[in-house]
Amino acid sequence: MPGKAIRARGVVQGVGFRPAIWHLAREFGLTGSVWNDAEGVMIHVHGDAAALEGFAAAIPKQLPPLARLDALEISDLVEEAADSEFRILASQSGRAETAIAADAATCPDCLADIADPGNRRYRYPFTNCTHCGPRLSIVKRVPYDRCHTSMAAFAMCPACQREYDDPADRRFHAQANCCPVCGPKLWLEAASIHTLGEGMQLEPLGGSGRWSVQDGVPTQSVGTMSGMNEFIRQTADLIRQGYIVAIKGLGGFHLACDAGNAIAVDELRRRKRRYAKPFALMARDVDTIRRYAAINDLELIALQSTAAPIVLLPATGEQLAEAIAPGDDKLGFMLPYTPLHALLLAELHAPIVLTSGNVSDEPQCISNDEAREKLVGIADFLLLHDRAIVNRLDDSVARLMAGEIRLLRRARGYAPEALTLPKGFESSMPVLAMGAELKNSFCLLKNGQAIVSQHIGDLENAAVQQDYRHAIALYRQLHAFTPTCLAIDSHDGYLSNQYGRQLAAETGLQVVSVQHHHAHLAASLAEHGVELDAPPVLAAIFDGLGLGEHGELWGGEFLLGDYRHYTRLGHFQPIALPGGSQAMREPWRNAYAQLRHYFDWQTLQSKYADLEIMRLLAGKPLATLDTMIDKTLNSPLSSSCGRWFDAFAAALGLHPEQVHFEGQAAIAMEVLATPVFSYEQAYPATWSMDRSGDFLVLSWQGLWQAVLDDLACGTDKARIAARIHHTLAAATVGVLNRLSGQTGADSIVLSGGVFQNRLLLEAVSEQLRQQGKTLLSPQRYPMNDGGLALGQAMIAAARHH
Incomplete structure (x- = not known):
């Protein structure tokens, strides 16, 4: 009787994959066996040719809810059938390194259980099965067996044990299986x-x-x-x-x-x-x-x-x-x-x-x-x-933008799901990428996959740093991971950078320093499956800031790049950040720095003295700021698009004195503009592309003049906010089109935290698509710094190749 050996790769362990195969084999009248091993799941099946063909074709169509099939490799079996039925066998070659699935929301079957007065789990708040419930949140080490989770404290009662042992039961090998008799209270x-x-x-x-x-x-x-x-x-x-x-x-x-x-x-x-x-x-x-x-x-x-x-x-x-x-x-x-x-x-x-x-x-x-x-x-x-939480998991956050659901924070429900790497990265060396300072996550590159951690948070907080180090150690243990290289951001002040260098000093590992905005670009390429040797793409990377090549602070960048290299082709006009980090918390500082750069302050003050922003600035220590800017005392130049938004928000009276969280002023300007956005358009001819050495520089004097004139005329601020958004979108598209003509690149990455602004992302995307461009914007991984580690890992691996 003919037979087939079928190798299944992906998220196929601990998610009910083997019972699904068992049911499917019985449905097609096949004999053989299925088991876990270190590479995934192995299936040996015997039967007539038509049944074998139907069985193999049905596997991808009948996956359990939490399974993900990355590959199904089929070959002929030489040996004859050794059994008269189909069995689930114990793991081969010792206990396998079981991939940990993400925690999953309660499935409809379990919801039905807790709603049924006749069910023994009626209203039991810890009901779960193979298709749902805790995973990463309870695991301590691998293999993913009950004894290695926080459920080890709860011995299963006979009824739960029978379910756990029965391949026909949906709780077969559900490691968190329990009931009111034996489970958490x-x-x-x-x-x-x-x-x-x-x-x-x-x-x-x-x-x-x-x-x-x-x-x-x-x-x-x-x-x-x-x-x-x-x-x-x-x-x-x-x-x-x-x-x-x-x-x-x-x-x-x-x-x-x-x-x-x-x-x-x-x-x-x-x-x-x-x-x-x-x-x-x-x-x-x-x-x-x-x-x-x-x-x-x-x-x-x-x-x-x-x-x-x-x-x-x-x-x-x-x-x-x-x-x-x-x-x-x-x-x-x-x-x-x-x-x-x-x-x-x-x-x-x-x-x-x-x-x-x-x-x-x-x-x-x-x-x-x-x-x-x-x-x-x-x-x-x-x-x-009394069920211990082993691994902290924040709630994930998503938003519909430009026709796609996009993750703004990736944590519970998504981590630690792996990304299969694009062609060319199959044999990449193991890389540990340390991520950024804010919205930190880290990344393990191993065996052709990228495993990005859950959202860790802002490393400025000591408790978050401790959590970060714990999570890195846990992921290394869970995935039996020993890196040969560490990838870090090029900013030496980042605590993720400092910890990376500490690990490198302790282990002798190579360190690869990665420019911040290049990492954003590479993360988008990886998510969209762009091959290692694909031609370079254009990118607009807009964010708060990242360290540039020579110590500058970047944040409004136009790049041409691939995984290995990038070239900076253009950027926003660099403007001083008076007070350094203080300018990130007090938007009025950015407004003053922009206005001072583009205009004679005394003339401006006399012409627009009655404006709210001018009255506010008149009460600030401007002479001190002038001295700081002139002498570059704690006033670094920055091309940041985030600070650009802060400046215009302050001019419109949106949180000019202080922001309480990152992006608050920019969010307020998006909210203000949204109701009238579709009725407005860009201010005409209010931005310019100037040449500065090898770079195109976006300058905004005309936009500031138009905004001040509108404010002086009493124009509704919502309309002004909408026009500012449209102008930024038009300028972005204008620069990208010009650079596309120069370079021949028609694929474009839009990333960085500023592109979490729905109005901006959709306006730029729509105009570029109308002109035949291919857009590569993040969806499964955050476009903010939460996705940075993926890009760092990809760049380190590509340079090694």
Whole structure:
């Protein structure tokens, strides 16, 4: 009887792939076996030729939800069939290095289980199966067996063990499998005796349990199913009453309150010391979200995906508390992605705020003790459980822009999914890329794949640095990874750079220094599968700043490049940053520096004295700034597009004194421009392409003149903001078209954090596509610095080739 050997590569271990093959083989009447090994999954099958052909063709069409098939290699089997049925065998060649899948939102089958009164997992908040539940968040080391996860503390009961051992069961080898008898337990604590004292009305809610003081903490200590259900109902009641509750989730703690209660939301901002950045929201279902925001088909697919990210949606309809997203026209919604969230939201008909459980700028709390210590001044109550979170995972954030869902933060639900490298990188050396300073992630390049970590955060915070080092060590262990090269950003001040050099000194590894904007370019090439030896592409890389070739600060760059090399062809007019990093926090400094550069200040002051921006600047220490700029004292020149946006935002009165988070002023200008954007157009002839040595330099004197004149005429600021956006888009397209004519390059990368501006990205993309250009903009990896490590790794590998 003929036989086939079939090698499956990709995300095929720990995701129910072998049971799917078992079912499929039985369906086609085949005999043989399937097993895991160090390369993926191996299948040996015997049967008639037509059945074998049908079986192989069906594999890619009937994958389990969390599986990803990168390759299916088929060859003939010489040996005869040795069995009369199809079996799942133990791993060959010892225990395989099991790839860790991303944590996945609760599947429909598990949601049905917890909703069925006749099911033994009815309302059990830790229900999961092979198709959903925790993965990266609970794993300590490989292979990915239960004993190497935080579920090792929970021995399976006989009923769960039978499911785990049965190939026909969807919980076959589900490492987090559990039930109310043998799994994690849930309970509720008051943050302090003082909290409980203020909330004596809670006593009637006790139901199956009463408050008692344990180790100084008022606790509802009942761990039975009825007790856990009561705690969930109590938590919903607390939220309705205006309390703030810390909830231990999948990858960390969240802080929850009623999104319609303005007092509660304001209090959460005050306690958390997060005064402006929008809060994330969770709603029970799509119909609830539609009461507050518009959702199109692509956004709906993202919301309901196994990754279940926060999706930024246009705010419409009913109003929530104003402080949820102050000054923004978007709401960040997600759907419940664990049984606990589903059960809690089923008790609440309105959305809740569900923001990271931390003090601003610190990483999320992940342990109960850490939450008790750090969140006591923020949360009134804590909903806790005893399944340990091993690896911190923030919620991922996505936005629909230019016809695609694009990740702005890549974490839970996506990491550590690997990217198959383009042609030419199959035998690349192992590279560890350290990432950037802000929005850090790191990358492992191994065996033709790039594994980019979850969002780590801003390394300026000591706790985030510690988390960063822990995560690098864990990823190296999980993937049995020993790099031969370290890739770092060229900015010596980056803490990721410093740690990279420390590792290199300790291990003797080679270090490759990568220019910041070249890394953005290379990351886009990798994501879009551009081959190693493909011709160079043009790129517009717009961001806050990155170190240039000779110590300059870049940020509005036009490049021609591939994986190995790049050439800077053009840039924004470099303008001083008076005060250095202070200019990143105080937009008025950028406005003054721009106006001073392009005009005689005294003339400008007399002509536009009545303008709001001029009155504001008149009260600033301009003589000191003049001295700093003239003598280049803490006033480096920068071509930053981010600071360009800050300057114009300040001129329009948008956060001129101070921004509370990165990009706040630019976001405000996008929000202001959006309602009228389609009715406006660029200011005519208000930018110029000047030649400075080998570079085209974009200058903006005409744009500033037009904006000041519009302000003086009392033109609506929304219209001015829209015209500024259109002008930047037109200038960008103009430069790229000119450079395309000079170089012959018709493929163009648009990347960098500034292109998270939907108006800019869509306007530039649409005009370039109309002219026949091919666009390569990030989608699966952030275009901000969260995607930088991928580009660093690709450049290091390409240079080695």
